[in-house]
Amino acid sequence: MNEPSTIRPRRITSYDVARAAGVSQSTVSRCFKDDTKISPKTRDHILRIAREMGYTRNALARSLITQRSNMVGVIATAFTIRNNPELIYAVGDALQNSGNSLFLMVIKDDDSIGASLQKAVEYPLDGLICCAQMPPDWIEQFATRGVPLVFFNRVVETTVADCIALDHATAGQRIADVLFEAGHRSFVCIRGPDRAPVSQLRVEAFQNRLHSLGIGTIPTLSTDFSYAEGRRSFLDLMARMDRPDAAFCANDQLGLGVLDACRFDLGWQVPDDISVIGFDDIAEAGRPSYALTTVRQPIVDMAETAVSMLLERMEEPDLEARRIMVQGELIRRSSARLAGT
């Protein structure tokens, strides 16, 4: 008959090692725990044999009995991954340093989170860092199941999950203030997708502040948060209106697009003809080719804090919910004419 040319080899288990070492399976198991009593002699003996046989503990089987998978889920949108890759690295690194693993669930946008949440409870994960919006009933769900949850840059009204976020609103106001003080009186806004909460917070705070300073309606465009859309939509807008004094962009990608539109498509001088301000302080914003004035979001610090909060809550599930608001730092560069300090 036809016999398979290769069979997936059976995994070597602690029983195999036990047999080879002439001890019981539980003794083998004990070898790999630190705080247990076992004679150094047998331990060495068993460990050597285990190494020879290529034995490794099965983490899945272990987590079944210990009730901990040592895996932490991270839910992140395409945009977050593209725009803040350091976040992924920082979170992964911090998790690994604490003996956990990173179970990454990527989603298209904030609205397509469903399947990931399902997976998070199925696996089950020891904790969850969510960089996206989550329906309230799911938040409850995780709380009931005792799965620690930290929101990253998504503000949620709940008492059962921690959250860390930039204070987008205060920063948006601040930008309105410094532009106004510098004498700017006509503005436009380029924002991200309508459903992106981060964009919304930044832009609304900006607009509200200007309104209270007596500025009327501010022309505002929604885009997909990308350089290309920022550039294109700004040109669109400029074809229909006079040049404003200043443009506020909900993130740096948009800001770079607007800058290039000004310089290369419209032939305007920045900041003499127009001030441009972005948000995030991504690497490119600081380069001399752009020198974009922006608000710095300390993403790596925030990532590390998020992991710490999660780990704390994993230790101490009864901790009351914490809400950390990180203040952004205004980074003054040459893309905007601003009033001094």
Added chain:
Amino acid sequence: MNEPSTIRPRRITSYDVARAAGVSQSTVSRCFKDDTKISPKTRDHILRIAREMGYTRNALARSLITQRSNMVGVIATAFTIRNNPELIYAVGDALQNSGNSLFLMVIKDDDSIGASLQKAVEYPLDGLICCAQMPPDWIEQFATRGVPLVFFNRVVETTVADCIALDHATAGQRIADVLFEAGHRSFVCIRGPDRAPVSQLRVEAFQNRLHSLGIGTIPTLSTDFSYAEGRRSFLDLMARMDRPDAAFCANDQLGLGVLDACRFDLGWQVPDDISVIGFDDIAEAGRPSYALTTVRQPIVDMAETAVSMLLERMEEPDLEARRIMVQGELIRRSSARLAGT
């Protein structure tokens, strides 16, 4: 006495559902398999009760018996994550579409892969996509254990793993050719870390080609692959030598740094005073502020292919090793004076 204010709730199991529904545990289990025979009536009944109780199958327990965790590991360096975030997204998305999950292991650089490999066998993962160098004995290890393995942009001489990589060498030669044809005769190279294989392949091919065209030793600097280092080290070099005709940078980040050094620090005209060429075609390279001539690496396509290859091998472990070399596309922009076509 003190009683815990919260206890981690016991997980609801299929036994709980069975009891509530008045059936046996195995019947509950069967409800969640498609191809099994069960009367529609009892199925609906059980599913409804399961939903009411908030029951979800435990994926870990399931994988213990099915011998598949449905988790695929991805090992990526800090640099890869930072510079090719789309890779992470694309891989994650493709995996999820095939019913698998992404177990992400981040490492500092190619040399610090050890712990991740250990985890990969421990968990155990159903497959591994490795974007880093791997010691040969570990490659064997995975083969013996029957864990499918795909290398991404790392060329390995092995018959037991697939690999997909850009043809860095051919691209490096090509750049040498077009620069030489355009009349350039003096060159410098800015490369990545000494241990970064990708950088090495690109630069060595470039240098070898020029040697065979009669060009002598080419001043070459090693850096950390970053914009800042590219800019700084190029300035260093220029302080010690005459202006070369062209600079080849092992990636676009370096290229952008060198461009800014030329324009903002040295006051040179690009490409009149010097031609600058990068590698990767990252988004910023295409923007008018830079317009960096470079080689396009179709990272998303490559990511999807890598996942396909892995899935195929998971189905068919006996497949013989495949080695896909992707040809890069020279993208001509205004940072380099090149010969036609």
Added chain:
DNA sequence: TTGTAGGCGTTATCAG
């Protein structure tokens, strides 16, 4: 179609 029983690879609890 449904129930019974054994097993996946560990860890934990007790005796010895």
Added chain:
DNA sequence: CTGATAACGCCTACAA
């Protein structure tokens, strides 16, 4: 210090 034995939560013959 070590060895039985019972979980952990599920899947899957096999029997009914």
